[in-house]
Structure formats: structure tokens, C-alpha cells
Amino acid sequence: MTQTSISPTLAGAGLAALDERVRFDLACLNLPPASWVPSRTAQGDRHVHDVVIIGGGQCGLVAAFALLCGGIRDLRVFDRNPEGLEGPWMNYARMETLRSPKTLPGPSYGFASLTFRAWFESQFGTAEWEALDKIPRPMWMEYLSWYRQVLALPVENEVNVERVTPAGELLELTLSGPGAIQETVLTRKLVMATGRDGTGGPKIPGFVEGLPRTAWAHTADEIDFKALEGKRVIVVGVGASAIDNAAEALEHGAAEVRFLIRRAQMPTINKMMGIGSFGFTHGYASLPDAWRWRIMHYSFITQTPPPRGSTLRVSRHENAHFHFECGVEATRMEGDEVVVTTRQGEVRGDFLILGTGFEIDPLARTELAGYADQILLWRDRYQPPAELAHDELGKFPYVGRDFAFQEREAGTAPWLANIHCFNYGASVSLGKVSGDIPGISEGASWLAGAIAASFYQQDVECHWQQLNDYDSPELQGDEWTASPLPEATDKTRQGVAQ
Structure with a gap:
């Protein structure tokens, strides 16, 4: 069936026309509204921000937009990277296209004019949209840059939050x-929109400890693929x-690539795609702990397969080799050669790449140094049956519906409730609403609503006083004329007398 253009009047009209449409849509809804949050100062006359967001990638952008739409306007967004390099897309993400279907609304927050489709069609037209299979990775970054620009989101680049x-x-x-114009800032709320490694870091297995750092890299590292030519x-x-x-190594002329795969066979089914729905997005977070653990445990042990296109990108090279049941047991150097001992024997090469993913470990976050061990984790809250034991799942923070960290021991670290984990670390508690494209707008809505509710409750005395002080008259006094009651009839008078 032929698709219908999302906006026939804008297809091929260019970004300027789409920009106008976005502004019109926002104006029709009176967004963003004026700030309703009382301004604060502390420690003398230091200004206190309502919210600071760490991370200017897709999570940070949609979180900022959601807060602005909720009238929370005193916010700042810090990103450590230069403009255009926020998130993984132009850094360590090296796929040709996104895995997600092109039709997902993503960070549009309910606005058709803010979707990737609207952005794409405005420049290339409907026919090109229908011909597009998957979204090219660099194009997704272009779209996010436009999203930031058209919404005038307050991202400050090259600013690192140290502590x-x-x-x-x-x-x-x-x-x-x-990019830091101040050494310190004060805020009431902190949102950690820090992506896949937002509550931990790259997972580095112990077997590389004896190797020189020049002999290996994690997939999240900067890698000089040109230097791998002939290697x-x-x-x-x-x-x-x-x-x-x-694929990058092969396309840069690597002599060969050998995959060392612990599993006996390649995973082929992305289980989480099979249950994605409005019900899952909104119902998962309310499930009992046992059900949430069971679902995520199943997702982890079945493993998400690599995308078909990415796998074909590798296997079209005759010098790519997939070795199954080859879990790594040890590594060593012999001269300039990397020697890897597996369950099936030794493999020799010139360079080792760790595709070992990311680990959840709040203690690894330098920003939280000194109190990360006070964060409540899943292993502190829930003990699964033996057959569902999973050490990695137990390390995920046990966050509330507002994405806020909770205390391991009540009363010891109340400030943790002001730090909101809007990243991959919240996925066991809340599902795929704080990192993955499908549910990111829903997650941002939950976050903004929760922060707004918290502010209103904390400032209720101020709002009560505003209610009492409000004196702008709706009526001026000239809209009516008072009239006396008509004279009572004889019958009425008799009734009163009786």
C-alpha cells in the first residue's frame, strides 16, 4: 500500500518551511509556557537552577524539551563533546544505519512536525521517503542537530561535570x-541523560590486563582503523x-578479522521487539519486581542479535571468520603478536577489539564519587530464584517511576532523590523509555511530570501565597446592574402570614 505523506504541503519544501510549521504547532498549543517555578538563591546570592541535564544527545534533548513544555524553564544542558558530536552517533557508533524502523516517532514528543519523517520529507520528498529503508547513522545526527536548533534548546558544549x-x-x-563559564553551579534537580554508559562504563574483561594498551581497544574507544590495514x-x-x-576494520583493509564467540550459535531473534507496545511501555514499570526481573533476565540470556544489514556488511568479506564456542580464557603477548587462548585453542593476531558492551556500576561514575555506594541497586531489593540469578542485572540501580535514585539505607543520602537516572541504567526498573528510540518521548513525559510535581509540592506554601495574593479582576463591575426583588403577590403574602 502506498504511504501518504505526513505533510503534503511541506514535502520537498525545505527545512525553512518545516521550521515555520514547528513554530506554528508550538504557538497553537501555547508552548513553552511561562515559568511557574519560584526563583531561588542560596549561599548568599548564588542562583539556583531548577534542573541541570548532563548529556546533550537524544535523551538530553527530549528531556529538555519536555521540561520546557511543562513550564520548567530555568534549566541548563551540559555536554562534554563539541557541537555535532553529542551522543555516540559520530563517535564510537560505527553502524551504517540505525536498527530502529524509520517510522518510529522517537524524540518528537507527540509533534508530527518534529519527527525524523517530517525532517526527511521536507528536504527530499515523499518518493525518497518511501524508498528509504533504514535511517543512515550520520543522517540521524543531522536530524538531532536540527531538533536542537529549531527548539532552541539550551545545550552548552565542551562542558564536563566533574563532580x-x-x-x-x-x-x-x-x-x-x-565551554565552562563557571567553576560550579547549584541546581535543585540533576538529570543524567548520559546514554548507554550513563551508570557505569565500558565492560573491560580481566583477560586483557597483561596486554599493553596499544594492543587492544574497546568498541567505545577512538580507534585508528587506517592503522589496521594489512593487520x-x-x-x-x-x-x-x-x-x-x-566491518570498519575490513573496509579499511584489515588482512583478516576473526570473531571469538562464546556462544555455540549466532542469536537470531530480537526478543524485545516482539513485545513492544503501548501496553508494555506504560505497564512494565508497574509490574511486580519478580515479573520485571523475569522479563529482563530473558532478554539478557537470549541476547539481542546484530542487525541483518550489519552482519551482511561483514560476511561479504571472505577474510571474515566467525568462530563459535571460542570463549576467551587468557591473552598474552609474544613479541608484537597478540595471542588469545580460547576453549578451542589459540588465535594469533595483531590487534584485539573488545565488543564486550557496557557494564552497570554506579561506583564507576566519577561524578558520584563518595556516595555512589549508597544508591539502592536491584540486588539490594530483590533476590531472584536460583535459576534466574544474574549478577549483571543485580547491579542496575533500583529507580522510582520518576527515574530518581533511591537510598540503600533510609535517611543516609536523601539528596539521591534529586538525581534522575534518565539513561540505560533505568531500563530494568522502567523498561525501554530512557535511551532507546521507541519509548524515549514517553520517558521524557514521565520525567518532566515527576519533576514538576516535586517542585510544586516543595513550593506549595509559595503557591498558596500566590493564590491568596492574586488580585487581577475578571470582572470590572460594569458588566451587570443590581435589581430589587419584585413586590410579593397577595397569595405569597398570605402564605408567609400563615
Whole structure:
């Protein structure tokens, strides 16, 4: 069936016309509204921001837009990367296209004019949209840059948040980097929109400890693929990032690439795609702990396969080799050669790439140094039956519906409720609403609503006073004339007398 253009009047009209449409849509809904949150100062006359967001990628952008739409306007967004390099898309993401279907609304927050489809069709037309299969990765970054620009989101680039320190009811952030115009800022709420590694970091297996750092890299690292021309490359793992990095090495002239795969066979079914629905998005977070654990455990053990296109990108090279049941047991150097011992024997190469993903470990976040061990984790809250034991799942933070961290011991770290984990770390608690494209707008809506509710409750006395002080008259006094009652009839008078 032929698709209908999302906006026939805008198809091929260009971004300027789409920009006008976005502004019109927002104006029709009176968005963003004026701020309703009382301004605060502390420690003398230091200004206190309502919200600071760490991360200017897709999560940080849609979170900022959601907060602005809710009238929470005193916010700042810090990203450590230069403009145009936020998130993984132009850094360590090396796939040719996104896995997600092109039709997903993504960070549009309910606005058709803010979808990738509207952005694409406005420039290339409906026919090109219908011909498009998957979204090219660099094009997704272009779209996000436009999203930031058309909404005038307050992202400050090249600003790194070094440390977060509780300061009474507030949080103090220590900043660094070329874009930092202050050394510290105060905020009431902090949103960690820090992506896949947002509550931990790259997973580095212990078997590389004896190797020089020049002999290996993680897929999240900057890798000089040109230097791999003519080299023998060993890749540990067969997930999406392992596949994409192997493809880059092969396309840059690697002599060979050998995948060392622990599993006996390639995973082929993306189980989580089979249950995605409005019901799952909104119902998962309310399930009992046992059900949430069971669903995520199943997702982890079945493993998400790499995309078909990415896998074909590798396998079209005759010098790509997939070795199953080859879990790594040890590594060593012999001269300039990397020697990997597997369950099936030794593999020799010139460079090792770890496609081992990311680990959840709040203690690894330097911003939270000194109190990360006070964050409630799933292993503190729920003990699964033996057959569902999973160490990695147990390390995920146990966050509330507002994405906020919770205390491991009540009363010991109340400020944790002001730090919102709007990243991959929240997925076991809340599902796929704080990182993955399908549910990101729903997650941003939950986040903004929860922060708004918290502010209103904290400031209720101020709002009560505003209610009492409000004196703008709706009526001026000249809209009516008072009239006396008509004279009572004889019958009425008799009734009163009786």
C-alpha cells in the first residue's frame, strides 16, 4: 500500500518551511509556557537552577524539551563533546544505519512536525521517503542537530561535570572544559541523560590486563582503523558493536578479522521487539519486581542479535571468520603478536577489539564519587530464584517511576532523590523509555511530570501565597446592574402570614 505523506504541503519544501510549521504547532498549543517555578538563591546570592541535564544527545534533548513544555524553564544542558558530536552517533557508533524502523516517532514528543519523517520529507520528498529503508547513522545526527536548533534548546558544549556534591537540599556541580563559564553551579534537580554508559562504563574483561594498551581497544574507544590495514584483527563478541567495528576494520583493509564467540550459535531473534507496545511501555514499570526481573533476565540470556544489514556488511568479506564456542580464557603477548587462548585453542593476531558492551556500576561514575555506594541497586531489593540469578542485572540501580535514585539505607543520602537516572541504567526498573528510540518521548513525559510535581509540592506554601495574593479582576463591575426583588403577590403574602 502506498504511504501518504505526513505533510503534503511541506514535502520537498525545505527545512525553512518545516521550521515555520514547528513554530506554528508550538504557538497553537501555547508552548513553552511561562515559568511557574519560584526563583531561588542560596549561599548568599548564588542562583539556583531548577534542573541541570548532563548529556546533550537524544535523551538530553527530549528531556529538555519536555521540561520546557511543562513550564520548567530555568534549566541548563551540559555536554562534554563539541557541537555535532553529542551522543555516540559520530563517535564510537560505527553502524551504517540505525536498527530502529524509520517510522518510529522517537524524540518528537507527540509533534508530527518534529519527527525524523517530517525532517526527511521536507528536504527530499515523499518518493525518497518511501524508498528509504533504514535511517543512515550520520543522517540521524543531522536530524538531532536540527531538533536542537529549531527548539532552541539550551545545550552548552565542551562542558564536563566533574563532580556532583550534595549541598543541603541542593546539588553543587563542579565543571571543567573549554565551554565552562563557571567553576560550579547549584541546581535543585540533576538529570543524567548520559546514554548507554550513563551508570557505569565500558565492560573491560580481566583477560586483557597483561596486554599493553596499544594492543587492544574497546568498541567505545577512538580507534585508528587506517592503522589496521594489512593487520590481523581479533574481535571478542558478536553483538552489534562488535560487528560494526569488524566491518570498519575490513573496509579499511584489515588482512583478516576473526570473531571469538562464546556462544555455540549466532542469536537470531530480537526478543524485545516482539513485545513492544503501548501496553508494555506504560505497564512494565508497574509490574511486580519478580515479573520485571523475569522479563529482563530473558532478554539478557537470549541476547539481542546484530542487525541483518550489519552482519551482511561483514560476511561479504571472505577474510571474515566467525568462530563459535571460542570463549576467551587468557591473552598474552609474544613479541608484537597478540595471542588469545580460547576453549578451542589459540588465535594469533595483531590487534584485539573488545565488543564486550557496557557494564552497570554506579561506583564507576566519577561524578558520584563518595556516595555512589549508597544508591539502592536491584540486588539490594530483590533476590531472584536460583535459576534466574544474574549478577549483571543485580547491579542496575533500583529507580522510582520518576527515574530518581533511591537510598540503600533510609535517611543516609536523601539528596539521591534529586538525581534522575534518565539513561540505560533505568531500563530494568522502567523498561525501554530512557535511551532507546521507541519509548524515549514517553520517558521524557514521565520525567518532566515527576519533576514538576516535586517542585510544586516543595513550593506549595509559595503557591498558596500566590493564590491568596492574586488580585487581577475578571470582572470590572460594569458588566451587570443590581435589581430589587419584585413586590410579593397577595397569595405569597398570605402564605408567609400563615
